[in-house]
Amino acid sequence: MLKLFRFLKPFRVQVIFVFVFVFLQTLSDLYLPTLMSDIVDYGVMKGDNAYIWRIGGFMLLVAAAGGLCSVAASYMSSRSALGFGRMVRGKVFSHVENFSQQEFDRIGTASLITRTTNDITQLQQVLVMMMRLMITAPLMCIGGIIMAVSKDAKLSLVFVVVLPLLALVIYLVVRRGIPYFKAMQVKIDKLNRVLREGLTGIRVIRSFDRVRHEKERFDEASSDLTNTAVRVNKIMAVLFPLMMLVMNVSTVAILAIGAVRIDHNDLQIGSLMAFIQYASQIMFSLMMGSMMFVMVPRASASAGRINEVLDMEPAMKDITSPAALQEGYQGYIEFDHVTFSYPGAEEPAISDISFRASPGEVTAIIGGTGSGKSTLVGLIPRFYDAGSGSVRVDGLDVRDMTQEQLRAKIGFVPQKAVLFTGTVADNIRYGKDGATDEEVRHAAEIAQASGFIDEMEKGYDSVIEQGGNNVSGGQKQRLSIARALVRKPEIYVFDDSFSALDFKTDAKLRAALKSETTDATVLIVAQRVSTVMDADRIIVLDEGKVSGIGTHQELMETSEVYREIVSSQLSEEEIA
CATH class of the missing domain: 3.40.50.300 (P-loop containing nucleotide triphosphate hydrolases)
Structure with a gap:
């Protein structure tokens, strides 16, 4: 998949701005729980309304700035991904135009159509996610851990148990789902081939009264694709409930331990509230990362299929210096x-x-x-x-x-x-x-x-x-x-x-x-x-x-x- 990223070069300025805006948005999200903690600990607990209004107003400005950065990042990432898709699609089409009949026979028209449309669309979708999540997920996770430790180092020991458990859940689920994503693209090829044959040969099908037979062929190919998609989605559907379960159990554990520490005056209420938010941010960053693990394998399979086309050298190549045409010959x-x-x-x-x-x-x-x-x-x-x-x-x-x-x-x-x-x-x-x-x-x-x-x-x-x-x-x-x-x-x-x-x-x-x-x-x-x-x-x-x-x-x-x-x-x- 990395080989295809060379088509992002014309959009490198936009990609850099996406990373900058995502970075600023992530900093905004990490700063907000600390501001809320200060409002509770130094405003609400002490009855200082002026402090509440001042910090609350500042929170609104930080949230608004984060929202604007998010919108700008979404806009630029979408433009970059769509431009990338347009360039790859154009490159694939122009390269296929140079194929001899031998290459068309080897890959098949239906598969070439799928690779030029569905596979490139998969890459576009993953590219948008990667540009957003590649910075957000690790920065949110690492930043959340640092901020949580700064609030209460002992309470942060909960993550020593939780994070490896989440990583194990993600690994087991994704490892089982990857083969199905690769199989799905092959079955989309088959469905396209059956559909194309059915539509182009409709007169022959009707003349031989084979409509029912062709419908059965299409249903078989469609059901095969559907069953594979259902199977992989069932596997992936397990991921998010398990992660939410771990996250909710972690929140209960944090509240139980935090209540004891508050009772011993080792922790303030506002700091506990901020800690819970940072814990949520860490969990959600892992969930966002898991979405990449879900999408990237399928995109990798699509990228491999696109690279197979782009790397395929036509059996017949034009020579760089053609021989001069001889005079006196015309049509021999x-x-x-x-x-x-x-x-x-x-x-x-x-x-x-x-x-x-x-x-x-x-x-x-x-x-x-x-x-x-x-x-x-x-x-x-x-x-x-x-x-x-x-x-x-x-x-x-x-x-x-x-x-x-x-x-x-x-x-x-x-x-x-x-x-x-x-x-x-x-x-x-x-x-x-x-x-x-x-x-x-x-x-x-x-x-x-x-x-x-x-x-x-x-x-x-x-x-x-x-x-x-x-x-x-x-x-x-x-x-x-x-x-x-x-x-x-x-x-x-x-x-x-x-x-x-x-x-x-x-x-x-x-x-x-x-x-x-x-x-x-x-x-x-x-x-x-x-x-x-x-x-x-x-x-x-x-x-x-x-x-x-x-x-x-x-x-x-x-x-x-x-x-x-x-x-x-x-x-x-x-x-x-």
Whole structure:
């Protein structure tokens, strides 16, 4: 947790003021019982009203000053903690943005969301407490002991028994509760994952009538978290009653012993009253300290999870001095004996892949499910790095280019269309910041999206809901394609981006793309033979390996795998 405190540096002046104000407030609290003792011993006992009013007025001033210091400390500690949370949250988010797909796969999206929200909130809450209690609790405890001893040293022997007993109670309770706090954060991850799956997959859940099943899954995860929280709260709930019991027994003991000492004229009534207040302050300081023991373990678990993210080095790093782009190259792609395996996989996803794709050409990739099509095109924008061999763009290994430099050349349309909350125009303009309205409309027309956009109530200003839930799958794909087209890149990568389109729209879109991408390199991953038949080059993948490369006619003669795919989709008349 201490590693994260470096984010407090911009707020160090405020933190220093928090400590100063807390220190002054604590001194005020320690001074008040002594003033009250003086009022009783020298004012009430002697009937000196003037003294009572004078010291009483001074007590009010001291109390008011302590109250103002408390308010100032609370304000500054809250501002510092919230600023700290904002900086850590921003750092985590920006660091996660640099992760490759490998890191996302390892931690999981649900866990990253929990770490960025719940875990950082835990740290904020503990930070506010620590800034207040780190000074208050020890100063109140030590100061209270000193002041109590100054009132009556013999009566202070009560603390020799009480304080070790309280420390033992705190230790036993907190030691048992710490493992549950760590377990709770893991179970919050699980609950978030189940909730996220349930919300994003609501259409599938309803279509298969699995609402009851998903409700049971959520109830199970929620009950698991609830039971753990109840268990740890039961353990912690024992702490405060035990401490209050010890404190009340101590007060009774102080009164009994103090009464005897007053009877022997060894102690004054006012001093006994002050002693009881100092004893209460000592007990309460230990109770405040125990609250830190309750919160800090959970915050430590959260800090560990945040540090795990911040310490995780992306598998793919940008080089500091990228190689200069070679002239005469614009959109050339070359795979040279590329092999790639997913972490933990027993077999490579793709093996020994070699081919070239040039500007003005359409290269199609077809194959069965799990043959490695999406994996192959994912290596071009460096979602993953090749295990062996090299992927070259414009004559350079993609690992010798910065990710920004590389991806500026690529317009990528993913297999699963992703839209963001905002207007239709905003989603298309996401591909090119600052694209004009004319460029946005032109891209939509080429992507065959202008028809349904014009039918929407506000046209290009119509709002897209989160995840694009208010548009169909085919409309999502066309908007994703428009987003890539408005970028006007050197390389277009369509990863099974036409699967949700009907045959008529598919044909019209591919015809429109021809005139738009004449100078660009186009890679199309597809399941439909009709989508790839007219490509300049078709790469057939089978179990991660190249089964054949050529035109439709060439592959019909040379590739058995391609013939099987064609015969499964087209009739004999269409094949002929």
